[in-house]
Amino acid sequence: MKQIKIDTDLNQRLDHYLVDELGLNRSFITKLIKEDKVLVNGKSVKPGFNLKNGDVIDVFEAEVKELDLKPENLNLDIVYEDEDLLVVNKPKGLVVHPAKSHKDTTLVHGLLYQMDSLSNINGVFRPGIIHRIDKDTSGLLMVAKTNRAHQVLAKDLANHDIKRSYIALVHGTFEESNGTINAPIGRHPKLRIKNAVIKDGKHAVTHFKVLETFKHMSLLQCDLETGRTHQIRVHLSFINHPIVGDPLYGLKSDPLKDGQMLHAYKLEFVHPITKKAMTFEVPLPESFRDYLKKLS
Known part of the structure; x- marks a missing residue:
């Protein structure tokens, strides 16, 4: 307590x-x-x-006693680590933390194996977790090792002082080279597992830039100004350019069935303790690159 x-x-x-x-x-x-x-x-x-x-x-701490958080060796790709925080390159297909609806292996299980300490502010089943990316989204994630670092990073995230950039492959082509989607997001009125653009939803802004155009698809860079759940997926679907492979917001006739082509490739923030500017980038996963080669 x-x-x-x-x-x-x-x-x-x-x-x-x-x-x-x-x-x-x-x-x-x-x-x-x-x-x-x-x-x-x-x-x-x-x-x-x-x-x-x-x-x-x-x-009082919110305990989830039925979850068994045994450390597991997942050989996580740790991009950066110091005594306060780490940056991990999460693989596609891995859920970030356990929940009542998901008790299988998660990123947290791997972090518990590889880390000596993690912040405990977010409770027993989300140690170190400041923000999340979806199961089928790959890429960079900040993790706090101390409560002091966690508190500062969480405030920076809430104040939109942390920049997160993604690469997305979407259906359709664009006449414009860049744009901004400013549309409020909230729970879907009929399907509870989905979010949607709704009138009285939470403020949500996504900036995008067209990196490459294929015959029926486009490669985008998406920069989050806000961080709503499924924000990029919801926003791109809203403008009729859903992410290729997205099982929830994509096309029923999608050629890919193993999750969305979305990768958190860049992360920029100020170190919570040293106050140094930090920038990290990771390349697209091999499967993502291979699919782009086929399109080319």
Whole structure:
């Protein structure tokens, strides 16, 4: 349990305060509050509870006891590592962390095998995890080794100070060479496993640039301004250029059936402790490159 005592005059909601204080995303904080894992002065409150001087907040760790987090040797591709953080090149087909719906091998299992320490801010089944990329998306992911680094990086992510760039192969060709998709994203009104562009969704912005054009497909660089779940996949589908191989947002007649052609190739951020500018790039996976050769 973590206890926080408010010793200043505040005019701030509980959920907003905990996002800043703990460096966790708002949806996770809201979930903890609704599950009574966050108490104020020993009582259950709503996420919008207005904090005041003297309030005492108790935050209880969200445990998932049924998950067995045994370290596994996955021979992860660690692109960079120091005492505060690491950058890993996640392979396609690997889920980032366990969940009630996924108890098989994940990136976290491999991290537990290769790392001596990981932050524990996000609970027992997401050690070190600051952000995620989808199972069938390959590429770069930041991981925190200390809670201090985790808190700073999570705030930088929330403030859009971390730049993430992707390469995507999409259906169709473009008349323009670049563009911006500014469309709010929320839960699909009918299919709960999907997200969609909806009127009262969360603000979401994706910038794209056309790198290469094929007969019926285009290779894009996509830069995230915001980081909504499935954002690039939803946005590209919304403009009628779904990612090739995307099983959820793609074409039913798609020639590829083993997941979307989407790769997180570049990551730029300021080191949370040393404050040095960090930039990392990784090439496309071999299968992605081979498919592009066939198109050429």
